[in-house]
Amino acid sequence: MRGIFITGTDTNVGKTTMAAGLARLLKNNGVDVGVMKPFATANKIFSNKYKSEDAALLSKAARVNDSDNEINPYFYSIPTAPSIAAKIRNQEQVRLIDAKNKLIGLANKHSYTIIEGIGGLMVPLNEKELVLDFIRLIRLPILLVASTKLGTINHILLTIKVCSLYGLKIKGIIFNGALKKPNEVERYIVDTVKSITGIEVLCIIPKLKDVSSQNVSLSMKNNIDIEKLLDVK
Numbered sequence: 001m002r003g004i005f006i007t008g009t010d011t012n013v014g015k016t017t018m019a020a021g022l023a024r025l026l027k028n029n030g031v032d033v034g035v036m037k038p039f040a041t042a043n044k045i046f047s048n049k050y051k052s053e054d055a056a057l058l059s060k061a062a063r064v065n066d067s068d069n070e071i072n073p074y075f076y077s078i079p080t081a082p083s084i085a086a087k088i089r090n091q092e093q094v095r096l097i098d099a100k101n102k103l104i105g106l107a108n109k110h111s112y113t114i115i116e117g118i119g120g121l122m123v124p125l126n127e128k129e130l131v132l133d134f135i136r137l138i139r140l141p142i143l144l145v146a147s148t149k150l151g152t153i154n155h156i157l158l159t160i161k162v163c164s165l166y167g168l169k170i171k172g173i174i175f176n177g178a179l180k181k182p183n184e185v186e187r188y189i190v191d192t193v194k195s196i197t198g199i200e201v202l203c204i205i206p207k208l209k210d211v212s213s214q215n216v217s218l219s220m221k222n223n224i225d226i227e228k229l230l231d232v233k
Contacts, residue, residue, distance in 0.1 A: 001104065003034075003113035004171065005135050009155035010147040012121045014176035015056045018145050018205070019116040021063035021216025026112065030215065034085035034110030034154075035062045038099045038134070039118045039125060039169055041076045041085050051075040058116065061213035064107060073102045083124040086132040093126040096134050103138060113139065121162055132166050143202075148178045148186045153193060160197050180206045 001157065006022075007016045019035065026033040040052035050056035064071075074094050076085030086093045107113040117123075121132040131222040135142065142163065146156050163170050178186055182204070190201055195221065203223045208215050 001113065001138070002111065003115060003140050004143050005109060005115045005117060005138070006143045006145060007117040007121055007131065007159075009120060009135070009136070009147070009152065012169050013145050013147045013192060014205075014211075015116050015145050017059055017211045017213070017216050018176060019114050020057050020213035021220050022143075023058060023062040023114050024213040025217040025220055026114075027132075032063050032111040033163055034064060034066065034106050034113040035059060036103055036113060036115045037072045037118075038103065038115065039074045039082050039131075040072050040081060041079050041118065043074075043079050043183045044077055051077075054116065055135050057213065057225060058114070058198055059215075062114075064110075066109065070106050077180060080165055081124050082118065088128070094129075096125065096129055096137055099134060100137050103133045121159055121168075132162060132168060134167055136166055139164055141169045144170050144173045144199075145176055146173060146191055148175055153189060156193055157196065158202075172200045175201055175204045177207045178204050179214065 006015050006019045023033050023035050035057045035058035037052055037058060041053055042052060046049050046053040046056055050068050052072045052075055055068060059071055074082060076082055076089055076091060078085045078088055082094050103115065117131050123131045125131060125134060144159060146152050160170060175190060190204065194201055201218055205216065205219050
């Protein structure tokens with residue numbers, strides 16, 4: 001299975017837009033890319049076709065015909081961690097092995113798969129297991145999305161530390177929502193993360209007025225070697 005897991009330092013840092021932009025860029029380069037949002041929560045069902053808005057955005061960006069159940073096997077209609085949402089809604093708790101099997105089935109249909117997480121690494125999926133347990137189960141590298149807001153260095157270092165403790169590989173970091181002309185603080189944030197962690201900052205995406213997958217993919221195209229990142233030949 002070839003792919004990458006996209007996670008963030010927190011919620012609302014742009015995981016979905018980065019995943020969608022990456023999917024669109026790969027698709028435009030002739031790569032048969034699949035997308036998956038294995039776990040999603042929201043305050044309501046998005047549409048008749050897709051339970052999750054994130055799944056709809058990913059599907060549109062990758063231009064795939066996979067079913068919603070393949071792309072998003074677990075959905076809970078309350079915006080909180082899946083373990084809590086399942087209890088409140090009296091629904092089945094996430095079973096990681098089932099989610100993995102769904103991923104394998106989807107990945108077998110495509111040459112590369114982009115999987116978007118929910119929240120950060122420590123979000124509880126059920127009463128005993130976290131997002132990082134799922135990543136460890138599927139054994140794929142991580143692309144970490146972070147903001148440049150106050151506190152981001154702490155969030156990044158904590159995430160990287162947890163990855164190290166669990167043997168998870170971070171392939172690189174994308175900073176999202178930066179100023180178009182980075183100020184001194186933002187430049188030092190990026191330099192500090194590089195020097196402390198030794199992990200490559202793959203791309204800095206500026207704050208966009210229109211965060212469509214097309215605009216994000218264009219920004220990525222101008223800033224990052226996608227083929228090198230994803231090992232797509």
